[in-house]
Amino acid sequence: MQATTAKRTAKRGSAKKRALVRGEPVVRGILAAALEELASAGYRALRIEDVATRAGVNKTTVYRRWPTKEDLVRAALLSVTDEKIIPPDTGSLRGDLLAFGRAIIEIQTSPVGQSLFHVFLAEGPDSELMAIARSLRAVQEAGVRAIVEGAVARGELAPGADPMLPCELLAAYLKHKMIADRASVEEAQLARVVDVILLGVLHPERRKQG
Amino acid sequence: MQATTAKRTAKRGSAKKRALVRGEPVVRGILAAALEELASAGYRALRIEDVATRAGVNKTTVYRRWPTKEDLVRAALLSVTDEKIIPPDTGSLRGDLLAFGRAIIEIQTSPVGQSLFHVFLAEGPDSELMAIARSLRAVQEAGVRAIVEGAVARGELAPGADPMLPCELLAAYLKHKMIADRASVEEAQLARVVDVILLGVLHPERRKQG
Numbered sequence: 001m002q003a004t005t006a007k008r009t010a011k012r013g014s015a016k017k018r019a020l021v022r023g024e025p026v027v028r029g030i031l032a033a034a035l036e037e038l039a040s041a042g043y044r045a046l047r048i049e050d051v052a053t054r055a056g057v058n059k060t061t062v063y064r065r066w067p068t069k070e071d072l073v074r075a076a077l078l079s080v081t082d083e084k085i086i087p088p089d090t091g092s093l094r095g096d097l098l099a100f101g102r103a104i105i106e107i108q109t110s111p112v113g114q115s116l117f118h119v120f121l122a123e124g125p126d127s128e129l130m131a132i133a134r135s136l137r138a139v140q141e142a143g144v145r146a147i148v149e150g151a152v153a154r155g156e157l158a159p160g161a162d163p164m165l166p167c168e169l170l171a172a173y174l175k176h177k178m179i180a181d182r183a184s185v186e187e188a189q190l191a192r193v194v195d196v197i198l199l200g201v202l203h204p205e206r207r208k209q210g
Numbered sequence: 211m212q213a214t215t216a217k218r219t220a221k222r223g224s225a226k227k228r229a230l231v232r233g234e235p236v237v238r239g240i241l242a243a244a245l246e247e248l249a250s251a252g253y254r255a256l257r258i259e260d261v262a263t264r265a266g267v268n269k270t271t272v273y274r275r276w277p278t279k280e281d282l283v284r285a286a287l288l289s290v291t292d293e294k295i296i297p298p299d300t301g302s303l304r305g306d307l308l309a310f311g312r313a314i315i316e317i318q319t320s321p322v323g324q325s326l327f328h329v330f331l332a333e334g335p336d337s338e339l340m341a342i343a344r345s346l347r348a349v350q351e352a353g354v355r356a357i358v359e360g361a362v363a364r365g366e367l368a369p370g371a372d373p374m375l376p377c378e379l380l381a382a383y384l385k386h387k388m389i390a391d392r393a394s395v396e397e398a399q400l401a402r403v404v405d406v407i408l409l410g411v412l413h414p415e416r417r418k419q420g
Contacts, residue, residue, distance in 0.1 A: 165406050173383075180344075196371070196379065198411060199412060200407065200410035202303070202366060202367070203365060203367055
């Protein structure tokens with residue numbers, strides 16, 4: 001249990017370290033400009049020069065830190081994950097899942113998030129951009145693992161439950177609603193989905209028969 | 211309860227009626243050819259002449275039934291839904307959800323399903339093809355409603371549960387896995403997901419605190 005908590009702290013710690021580096025105003029400005037450029041021009045047409053102009057810095061300032069367009073876009077996408085998706089430790093699986101869901105919805109409904117969504121769909125599943133996004137999944141999953149390990153440490157999960165499933169199901173539902181209905185999920189519906197994941201839909205009297 | 215069952219039978223009945231019409235060898239051949247053409251050429255490049263050639267019929271035979279490309283593609287996509295997605299009535303929500311999930315996986319892993327998946331992604335969310343797919347959702351939801359109404363009639367759902375959520379969550383998860391991991395879900399994992407939806411992940415002793 002102690003090992004689990006230590007590991008979790010380490011993971012949230014490394015995200016914090018990245019957050020500190022990104023805290024430098026120049027870095028923050030460049031990453032924000034990169035996201036905006038990506039959202040408006042797409043990955044293929046993105047030029048480091050345009051990002052520099054948008055951020056009001058010399059292009060060598062960008063190249064010094066991120067030698068390639070790929071490096072820059074990876075860092076920009078990572079900044080969204082770090083700032084938004086790593087959820088606060090609310091002390092319960094229900095609270096953490098609600099916070100995780102709200103973070104996804106906040107990104108989905110932000111102007112940059114909306115544009116990025118269209119850019120990702122337009123560039124397609126075999127694009128370089130999608131490959132960069134996939135390469136970030138291990139980092140993004142660290143946030144999910146923090147939720148999971150908290151729930152395990154508090155003894156909240158049923159024995160034998162796949163610990164990644166609660167976050168995976170929730171994220172899949174929110175993304176699916178965005179693609180299928182072109183709309184984000186309201187707070188009341190988010191709570192309903194979280195409660196299905198926590199409690200299931202089966203009538204209490206039917207649980208023994210399952 | 212009786213009204214529910216009658217409605218359900220009517221819905222499965224109308225699917226059966228469509229299935230009978232489609233049962234005609236010529237119709238079946240043309241719809242299969244249309245799916246194959248769609249999977250290889252995409253919607254924009256699809257020509258009714260090519261579908262006719264592939265099906266071995268005169269193009270007037272196609273035009274007589276489906277005056278436009280849109281009509282033909284709608285009928286072809288509907289034939290997939292009718293044949294595969296409307297699940298058998300297994301007598302339990304668990305059985306129906308497993309059958310529903312297996313049907314989605316079967317489509318996802320079939321050669322035509324794989325090609326269609328890429329065609330949909332390539333044509334994008336604002337394409338005519340996606341609009342046709344969206345227009346079929348009411349029909350597809352009839353299958354989902356049949357599962358739901360069966361579960362309600364058998365008293366399997368917890369009071370207050372959103373009856374559409376079990377199927378929606380399952381379908382979202384399977385589609386998400388296909389997009390994110392480019393892989394379909396194995397039978398054991400399907401059962402795990404169905405059981406989370408039915409029973410939740412929360413430890414039995416924590417349920418009172420929720």
